């Protein structure tokens with residue numbers, strides 16, 4: 001899906017609680033087509049949202065654990081968060097301009113010093129202070145770290161958020177569109193759709209099948225006309241099971257699809273185009289993506 005000149009990348013958002021991370025995401029997402037998804041990109045990161053235009057896609061990740069650890073688990077999480085920060089293309093360190101610098105901020109800065117990733121200081125809530133009060137704030141922060149860029153914004157009112165996105169895009173390289181621009185993926189919907197397919201299979205086959213299958217929703221996207229395309233894979237453990245599920249001239253698979261689609265349309269309130277594939281995979285139980293569709297998560 002890579003288009004020439006298309007840029008993409010991953011950007012982590014870090015900061016103390018309440019600085020406005022979610023508000024910033026909502027502002028970014030409100031401006032352009034985007035998805036909110038809780039599907040983790042890796043076991044360490046959660047996706048906050050995806051910003052997509054004709055030329056660029058930025059996948060914003062929430063990096064959990066970047067706070068002062070007070071337990072062994074906290075320490076472990078912290079290490080994971082640090083290495084996650086090295087893998088992204090840029091880090092947005094969000095702060096609240098009305099708040100004094102706290103121990104939490106210093107702690108985060110110390111961690112950021114050990115990564116090579118460009119770090120943006122995003123000074124949020126500028127709508128709450130007078131413009132001439134900004135310079136001393138910038139000075140204060142500048143002394144603490146050599147930030148790649150310092151960008152003041154109001155996530156709530158949207159001031160300067162576009163400028164922030166433009167600055168970030170300078171640090172991204174050419175890359176693929178990781179998520180379809182119109183993706184509506186969301187774990188609960190995917191899970192229920194997979195379960196509906198599984199339910200039809202259970203109803204239409206005999207005992208030997210049910211325990212050997214898993215259903216994975218591979219894609220879910222909405223067209224401009226409202227039609228939702230869903231692609232799903234039914235994993236079985238043996239060739240003979242594949243034959244059973246497909247049925248004579250594909251009749252059983254067709255019926256499974258028809259009935260599942262009817263239920264999904266009721267669930268999602270949209271017309272659905274459902275494509276089903278049957279694949280033999282002895283190890284489906286170890287496939288991480290299948291486990292995720294089934295609701296097992298590492299984070």
Ligand SMILES: Nc1nc2c(ncn2[C@@H]2O[C@H](COP(=O)(O)OP(=O)(O)OP(=O)(O)O)[C@@H](O)[C@H]2O)c(=O)[nH]1
Nearest residue numbers: 016017018019020021022023124125154155156157
């Ligand atoms: N005035 C003003 N308030 C803001 C701005 N951005 C966020 N807020 C407010 O600050 C509060 C916290 O914002 P959140 O977006 O929930 O902060 P967060 O960093 O996601 O918080 P956690 O989820 O606890 O980490 C909310 O009441 C927001 O309305 C801003 O630019 N200006």
